[in-house]
Structure formats: C-alpha cells, structure tokens
Amino acid sequence: MHRIDTPTAQKDKFGQGKNGFTNGDPATGRRATDLNSDMWDAVQEEVCTVIEAAGIPLSKGEHTQLHAAIGRLI
Template identity: 45%
Template structure:
C-alpha cells in the first residue's frame, strides 16, 4: 500500500464535493442512454486514505511495491486469525494465542477401583496447558453403575495428560468408560 505519488498529485487532501445520492458502479448502457460511472478524485482519495489509515493503525509504514500491507495490518490489529481443526478430537487457536483442544477417550476395564489412560493432545501447546476437564459418559461397573469421578493423574503437559477415573469405593471398573475432555492453554 502506498499513497499516490505520480505527476499531477495534490500536495494535500482536497476538500471533497458535497455528498450525493449513494449508488453503485455501472459500466453504463449505450442502448438505454445510461452513462458509465465516473470515478472521480474524491472517491479514489477516500479509498486510499481509508486503506492508509488501516496500515498506520497497525504501526506499519506504507511501502510502495509491498502489496500485502492491508492483510498484515488486519492481522496485527486483530491479533491474527482463528485457525482450527474441527472434529471429534480437535483444536482452535484464538487471536490472543490461547488454544482450546477437545477430544474423547476411553478408560479401560481395569478390574480395580481406578482406571487410567494416557491422552495425547491433537497438537502440542507451545507454552503450557492450564487446565483439563472431562466427563465420563457411563458407569464404571455394569452391575452397580458406579459413576466414576474424573480427573487427571499429575499435571497436564504441553503434549497430553493421563485421565483418571475413580469409583471412590470398592466397586471395580468391569467395563470401559468413554469420556470427553477439554483442555485450555497457550
């Protein structure tokens, strides 16, 4: 993006003509006598100054021949864009650098009152995983139904966590327990 610098330019922004009726561009139609839209200096100056203001607001210097400065300015102003991989096991990167991840897993039928399984995140967190939450989706025992408490064994790492289910009693995991989880980090 660059401010016009060809011959015949005005040294300062001319006062624009009074606003007329808003409309849309047309190529005209000779058969009906409709003239083509005349693109005047007011319109070109307005568009140029609006675009230069976006570049300036992002702290960038308009550079002739650099044709991606509006995109760079928008990404700077909104902190980048949201990227994601949506699915049963997925992630979303937010403009502030935060990452949300989610997925499913299955606690095995361990035959004990606790059951653990290692989960690998869909993508690693660059700095840290702050929290992991989860929800078991059925009871640990097919007879008693004992709904297990859910947590993690130790702190999550940047690449994953160990899910832990506990019946908090002598009831054992005699069936697998599917669960969903959600992790937040940066």
Template identity: 40%
Template sequence: MFRIDNSSAVANMPAPAAAGTPGYFSEGNPAAGEAATIVSGDWLNIVQEEIAAPIEETGGTLDKTNPHQLLAAIKSLIGTGVVASFAGSLGATGWVKLPFGLILQWGQATLPVASATISTASVSLPVAFPNACAVAIGNAGRAASSAHGYYPSITTATLAAGTFNLIGDTLSGGQSNVVNFDQTVPVSWFAIGY
C-alpha cells in the first residue's frame, strides 16, 4: 500500500466536499442517457486513508512494493481470531479480562477440617479487581464427613477486590446427628468483577 505519488498528487489532503446522499457506483447506461458515477478525489482520498490507517496504526510503514500490508495489519490486531485485549492466564487457577472491563476468575480452594458444622477458607484472587468483586460462587468437590457424607452447602462472604471467603456448612447444626468437617473439602470457585 502506498499513497498516490504521481506528479499530479498534492502534498496535503484537501478538505472533502460536504456529504451528499449516500449511494452506490454505476457504470451508467449511455443508451438511456444515464451517466456513469464520477469518482471524486475526496472519495479516493477517504478510501486511501481508511486503508493506510490500520497499517500505520500497527507500526507499519507504507511500502509501494508490498500489496499485503493491510492484511498483515489486520492479522496483527486479531491474530488467530483472539483479540489481544482479552488478557488473561489459563490454568486450574486463572482469569480473563474482557475488553469492556469485566474480569472472570476461577480456581480451587480447600475447606479445612473443623470441629464444627461450618468450615471457612479465604481465597486470594489471581488478580485483584480494580473496582469490586460483584459475585463469587463455589462448588464442593466431596463430602464434609468421611463417615456420614453430607456435601456441604457453599456460600461466599466478605467479597473484596482481591479476596473473598468460602463458607461450607453441612446444615446439620440443629439436628440430633451433627455432621462436622472431619476431612478437608476441595472447592471449585468462580468470581466475577470489574
């Protein structure tokens, strides 16, 4: 891609004419007295600049001998289809930041053994939310008691920019057969913030 560089080209882009009614090109029809569409200099300048802009914005220098610069600029922006602004870290614990600021995070935590029907674990997020943690949820990976079962109900509390608490409860506190946490419980968690 290269800007027009023949002897009739001007050094500075002239101001475009006032916008008219949008339309389409026509080859005309001489038999019917219809003229072909006149391609104006201001329209050609606009098209030229629309093509040059992504090339220059991505650090390219316009090169008359390279007809693939626009394609290269587009590929540098989207790569294999994943926009670069989707920053993140994939893994068992990870996060992804969406272009408009929403951040999704996930990971694993462990509720410890407790001589109670409730066990709590603090989670440190992979990246702190710039503003707030909007919601966090958890899912128990096994029973709280090796003898009685009871997958604990998981809730979250104390949502902060960089941490939150997971709370597991066997919901047996008021029953005659109280089920305490006699083994650790792995918990998968997911948090959304911005």
C-alpha cells in the first residue's frame, strides 16, 4: 500500500511524508488531487486480499464482504 503521490496530492497532510487529498481551492488556483491507477490498484488489492484470505469469493454486488472477512479472521 502507499499514500497518494500524484503531483496534486496535499503534501504532508498527515505528517512528514504522509500525503493526503485536497478538494482544491478555486480562489487560490489550487487543483483538487488527481487520482491515479497506482493508488486505486493498491486500495483494491489491499481490500481484496483480506476478503480472499478469509475464503470469501469476490462478488461485485455484495458490499459487506470486507466486514464479513474481518469477522472470520479475528
């Protein structure tokens, strides 16, 4: 996993080296944080790994799989 690292990320939002997101500010010309596939792939795979480690097959229409997986694993 990694924190957002696009050029428009809010640098050090959560402390040194801990970038975050910003909605931008039209008054100052600051752009909102651009999202990239690296960040979303990392989030997707972190979540899917937990679900699959619990022996639950991924299902597009089911939105409680992560909760169920955590319950099984702890």
